[in-house]
Amino acid sequence: MKIIVTGGTGYIGSHTVVELQQDGLEVVILDNLVNSNIEVLDGIEGITGIRPAFEKIDLTDRPATLDFFARHRDAKAVIHFAALKAVGESVAKPLEYYYNNLNALMNVLSGMRQYGVHNLVFSSSCTVYGQADVLPVTEQTPRHEAESPYGNTKVMSEDIIRDLMKVQSEMNSIALRYFNPIGAHPSALIGELPVGIPNNLIPYLTQTAAGIREQLSVFGDDYNTPDGSPLRDYIDVVDLAKAHVVAIHRLLEGRNKKNYEYFNIGTGHALSVLEIIQAFERATGVKVNYKIVGRRAGDIEKVWADTTFANNELGWSAKVPIEETLANAWRWQQRLGK
Secondary structure: OEEEEEOOOOHHHHHHHHHHHHOOOEEEEEEOOOOOOOOHHHHHHHHHOOOOEEEEOOOOOHHHHHHHHHHOOOOOEEEEOOOOOOHHHHHHOHHHHHHHHHHHHHHHHHHHHHHOOOEEEEEEEHHHHOOOOOOOEOOOOOOOOOOOHHHHHHHHHHHHHHHHHHHOOOOEEEEEEEOEEEOEOOOOOOEOOOOOOOOOHHHHHHHHHOOOOOOEEEEOOOOOOOOOOOEEOEEEHHHHHHHHHHHHHHHHOOOOOOOEEEEEEOOOOOEEHHHHHHHHHHHHOOOOOEEEEOOOOOOOOEOOEOOHHHHHHHOOOOOOOHHHHHHHHHHHHHHHOO
16 A cells, blocks of 8 residues: 655654554655755665655656656555744745745645545644643644744645645545654664754754764743743654554544544653753763753744543554653764764
């Protein structure tokens, strides 16, 4: 059974490809390799023994995207990861984010509709909630104005999918609203591999611990949180990847309650940036050189999930303890070297 994975050489995408293949599903990856590396395929093959099919395609190229779907009309589902995803960068480059993320999605949906691929799992984000008035957030929490253009592309993408599902009754979609994915595969064969200077906390932290970066910046210690640093719901990337396999089966087996659903995918627990640093030091025995700096544009103060609905409805829950997640991230960094 063939599953198309856009952005499948990226961080979350590659871990999801591993879980799909280990579940016996055939995978075809589309990626333009802007934020990933073709050598990721070696890591996937090293873990699963299977090298997934790969095509280098820019999804904003509509003719190329439609041609791909014409050749893969036998696919049963799409998992759509491919997007620009750095919050801070999106504030500086809003037009690029809107152009890339929305056009890519619409071209994928057009290919699916035209060539009869009926099932979609969409990579969404807790950024759709903005700074929620009440925490933790449930799926019934009202969406607030997004704090960044990146977050707004997720809001708009969900709306595009929802509106299409209203008129395409044969199509089905699940949006998974991720909280903060971190860590690496326990094999250390794949992990988060940012191009250039990392935008996310954990790769910058591990690169600082490895001596690649001089110092980790903690953006703000004056938030209304116990230690002043932002609070997030950090979820192990393998736990997150497994949620996609569950979502795919829900769609393929017709167990979805309506043709557009959405779920919070997190741990249900909040940790601050400073607590993550402390947990990393406990897990690895390595001290991290960090400093407190000013707040970063686009960041929200605190957010974490109520995962009750996902736990009960999907039969999925996060399992990996935070220290194990951070130890895996450190093993991945050590494998990369300097």
